[in-house]
Amino acid sequence: MLEKLVAGSLTGFIHLLTGSRAFWREALAPAPRVYYGNHASHGDFVLIWSALPKALRRQARPVAAAEYWRRGALRRYLIRRVFNGVLIEREADHRSEDPIAQMAQAIDAGAALILFPEGTRNMGDGLLPFKSGLYHLASQCADLELVPVWLENINRVMPKGRLIPLPLLCTVSFGVPLQLADGEDKHAFLDRARDALLALAPEAA
Amino acid sequence: MITLPALHDPAVELFLGIGAVLLVATLIGRVLAWTTQPAKRATIDNLNARINAWWVMALLVGIAFAFGKPGVLVLFFLVSLLALREFITLLPTRGGDYWALVAAFYLVLPIQYVLVGIEWYGLFSIFIPVYGFLLLPILAAGGGDTTRFLERAAKVQWGLMISVFCISHVPALLTLRIAGYEHRNLLLIAFLVIVVQSSDVLQYVWGKLCGRHLIAPKLSPSKTWEGFVGGIASATLLGGLLWWITPFPFWGALVMALVINLMGFLGGLVMSAIKRDRGIKDWGHMIEGHGGVLDRLDSVCFAAPVFFHLTRYFMT
Numbered sequence: 001m002l003e004k005l006v007a008g009s010l011t012g013f014i015h016l017l018t019g020s021r022a023f024w025r026e027a028l029a030p031a032p033r034v035y036y037g038n039h040a041s042h043g044d045f046v047l048i049w050s051a052l053p054k055a056l057r058r059q060a061r062p063v064a065a066a067e068y069w070r071r072g073a074l075r076r077y078l079i080r081r082v083f084n085g086v087l088i089e090r091e092a093d094h095r096s097e098d099p100i101a102q103m104a105q106a107i108d109a110g111a112a113l114i115l116f117p118e119g120t121r122n123m124g125d126g127l128l129p130f131k132s133g134l135y136h137l138a139s140q141c142a143d144l145e146l147v148p149v150w151l152e153n154i155n156r157v158m159p160k161g162r163l164i165p166l167p168l169l170c171t172v173s174f175g176v177p178l179q180l181a182d183g184e185d186k187h188a189f190l191d192r193a194r195d196a197l198l199a200l201a202p203e204a205a
Numbered sequence: 206m207i208t209l210p211a212l213h214d215p216a217v218e219l220f221l222g223i224g225a226v227l228l229v230a231t232l233i234g235r236v237l238a239w240t241t242q243p244a245k246r247a248t249i250d251n252l253n254a255r256i257n258a259w260w261v262m263a264l265l266v267g268i269a270f271a272f273g274k275p276g277v278l279v280l281f282f283l284v285s286l287l288a289l290r291e292f293i294t295l296l297p298t299r300g301g302d303y304w305a306l307v308a309a310f311y312l313v314l315p316i317q318y319v320l321v322g323i324e325w326y327g328l329f330s331i332f333i334p335v336y337g338f339l340l341l342p343i344l345a346a347g348g349g350d351t352t353r354f355l356e357r358a359a360k361v362q363w364g365l366m367i368s369v370f371c372i373s374h375v376p377a378l379l380t381l382r383i384a385g386y387e388h389r390n391l392l393l394i395a396f397l398v399i400v401v402q403s404s405d406v407l408q409y410v411w412g413k414l415c416g417r418h419l420i421a422p423k424l425s426p427s428k429t430w431e432g433f434v435g436g437i438a439s440a441t442l443l444g445g446l447l448w449w450i451t452p453f454p455f456w457g458a459l460v461m462a463l464v465i466n467l468m469g470f471l472g473g474l475v476m477s478a479i480k481r482d483r484g485i486k487d488w489g490h491m492i493e494g495h496g497g498v499l500d501r502l503d504s505v506c507f508a509a510p511v512f513f514h515l516t517r518y519f520m521t
Contacts, residue, residue, distance in 0.1 A: 019290070021490065123300070159300055166306050167286070169294040169489065 003081045010082070011050035014043060018157055018170035022051035025176045030056055032107045033145040033177065036134060038127055038197060039116035040155030043165070048114050048149055049083065051172040061106055062114040063099075065090050086113065100136045107141050117193070121160045127198055130190045138180035138189065146193060148175035150200035173200045215450050216270060219395055223263050230256050248413075254494025262492075262501075266398065270391055274322075274379050277394065281376045282318045287498040288368035288506075289314065291489040296360045301348025305341045305361050313337050313365055317373050324380040333370040338362055367476075367506050368499070374509040381513075383520045386452040396451050396458075397465060397512050400444040401504050404466045405473075407443075408436025425477040428470075437466045452520050464515065465508040472507025 045062035066087040069079040079085040088099035118128040153170045234253040269280035320329035342358040378393045412432025444462020448455040489497020
């Protein structure tokens, strides 16, 4: 109950602050899928999460960095209880669990994942190179649909390392889902996924 | 405190009049929608969306008026906030502007409205043009990013001048002490808003009915000479006919309305030039059919300070 209230107030706050508007290229299906977006702030997954229709929100789980979200009781509460996140360990040397297996497991259980394949928050314009997780996940889960989601302006609302968010208008653009083609190699696939996301950005970006 | 005003109160009469005009507009809009073929309905649909939004805006202003000065201050504070958000969103700033923007939204904006609220004329009339002008570039310089520095500093200042400084001159009308016009200053706001907005509407109507010759094709694709002359003339006449709610005689109200309308029209052109430069049609999407808050208020921004100072000079 309390979790719903917290989730509701966080999404409400983001909506009020950013007046966020969502655009869809086609109707969103409830199937297990991955929403992957550009990453500029900690508000990103909340923005995607709150842009989803209510029915789809319940099954959406953000994939988040364990190092960051396990630090502090509030962060742990938010990511576990409120947003039901999939916590993955980014540093390969200190891993106790395989992130791809964790994500595949969540997909098999019927969840939709919110993922930021740049792997870290981008301070500049455009997109950083994608990490290969997106490819490995797609090759492990047959017929998995990947939906590019471009977040415009959120990097100005909550710049990395800043505490006070600025009230600026944001938009969330959902693209057409893409899938891993038969025999497609890692680089070709990651490039294609990255281009599909960049294509959603307004021209100025 | 809400005090229910008597029916013969001019403010109530005004709002009843506005309600009647909107009712007629709504009826005309619906009839047009029924009688127009679906393929040619886009303009009519937009017209009806605009009329619906007018009901909401009139209602909001009505509620604010019922709460008196605090209500009006809160309303225009929020309007300034939304306008500044639209302005800064569409004029990209850089990471180095962060603290200047924090100060603009969370310090300068509220302080300006507090100054208007406590009626400190000497400070609210120079706070943004002097202190904001000097403080914000200092904060931006602290960001250590020199790329297009002057341009960025100018944008933030412009955003504050238009969205906060200019718009705050609407509630500032409540601070004027006019002999023989005590406790009626809300009507001064009503006069300004009615004249400016009816001028926009009448220019739109005249332009749609008989607009042929574009007045500034490079700045605006919709403003015509016919709309300009017809709209300004009829809205000025309307302003003159509203002299009974103002402290001015008929001729005074007529001239004031003319000045307001000309400033509003020219303000619309300026804001349109900014939009065209940025390659956009509207400032935002907040108000169905109208675009953003700034699309609706661009003419108020330019008219309010001039109306305020003329009234202050001649009447106090």
